Amino acid sequence: MMDQQTVDTIKRLMEWEAARTALPEGFPPLPDMPAGRYTSQEYYDLEQQYIWKKSWLFAAHLDEVPEPGSFMQWDNAGQPLIIVHGMDGVVRAFYNTCRHRGAPVVTVQSGRSPRLMCGYHNWTYKTDGELVGIPESQDFGSNFDKSCRSLIGVRCEMYGKLIFVNLDDNAISLRDWMGPLWDEWAEFGFDRMRLAARQSFDLKCNWKVAMEANMEVYHVPFIHAETVAPLVDHKRNVNTIFPGGHARMIAPPPKNTNREHVRAIDNPPEWQSVETVGELGRTTTQSYTMFPNWVSPLSNFFIPPLIFWPTSLNTTRLELITMALDWGDGPVPDLWTEPDDSIEGGGGRRMNAIIQEDTQFGEAIQKSMESDGFKSVPLSYQEARIYSFHQTCDKMIGLDRVPPHLAVEQVIGQDWVWPNDPRVAQMERQVETA
Structure with a gap:
């Protein structure tokens, strides 16, 4: 669980992020990522051998x-x-x-x-x-x-009640793999949450195309203009890069909202609340990436991970999961899907509006990436979690195994990885000189 000093620092960083007019001092410019990371069978095969067979x-x-x-x-x-x-x-x-x-x-x-x-x-x-x-x-x-x-x-x-597997007999423990997430997630009640819903959908794009739509808020004002954007202030978003390819983002609601405790997915009042969840989990959109394929907001009402599984170079299975405290005789919570009466036989489910918005362009993006017009991917500071994720992919594969034309440069160093955060010192200096 976060201590009060960490919470206070993150809240101050929210305002600092909103006020900055340039990259944080010393943050490295991110080199373009090669196009082949999304379209090359060679890179996909390396992922299969060295990421999926060695990750928790x-x-x-x-x-x-x-x-x-x-x-x-x-x-x-x-x-x-x-x-x-x-x-x-x-x-x-x-x-x-x-x-x-x-x-x-x-x-x-x-x-x-x-x-x-x-x-x-x-x-x-x-x-x-x-x-x-x-x-x-x-x-x-x-x-x-x-x-x-x-x-x-x-x-x-x-x-908690979540079961993880690793195909590598020599892998480090799950606790060591999760690193700081192991302790930071303790407040969310993983040992008490029931499984409410687990639905799967097939997407026609590379697994990283699908997953990366959930790893930055740069797209929120455009893709989610009517759904997420009114509930998330992307300018005050604070990203934190953890060791091992994991990451965290915390985004507060817009200051002009007239509702309290608003998040990207609002809380149904009939659900039980996890009393141990801290201030940020109750009042912001607090979301995590756990390498290689888990993305989830966490709150005092639910643990709803999105899990991305490659089924081929250009196809993905997306699992949409909802976990919550015991709902008794009430409606079974399902954050990500809704009834679809159009499916023959009834009882079908479809992705809700937010997930449809995040996945709607996947097939078109993949086809466009496979064209001669797709050369490389330039990423912004707001998309640094994606770049760090790719750095970890290459480390898992082995930097000596990734062909140079497919590799990313390892430019985000340990000085930008938790517990280090140069932004804090910069913020404090600016306060002192103000």
């Missing part, structure tokens, strides 16, 4: 595997996995691959069972992955060792 990725909420024996399939990272709530109470992840002939152990999307049994030859596993049953085992010979044939596990750790 949100997989599930505990509500999806709530009881011992519960399991669910998960393949958003391109590998067939099962998330299992063990009979011993431990949540684990395994490759959904039988150790006999490679058949999937689980073929239904979710379920509950004290054992996991492959339907091909009925090899049977405990919920901790141990192989315990082989039909006609005598035919495998006396030297066959079942203890070496357990399901192959995948790193699996939790933050």
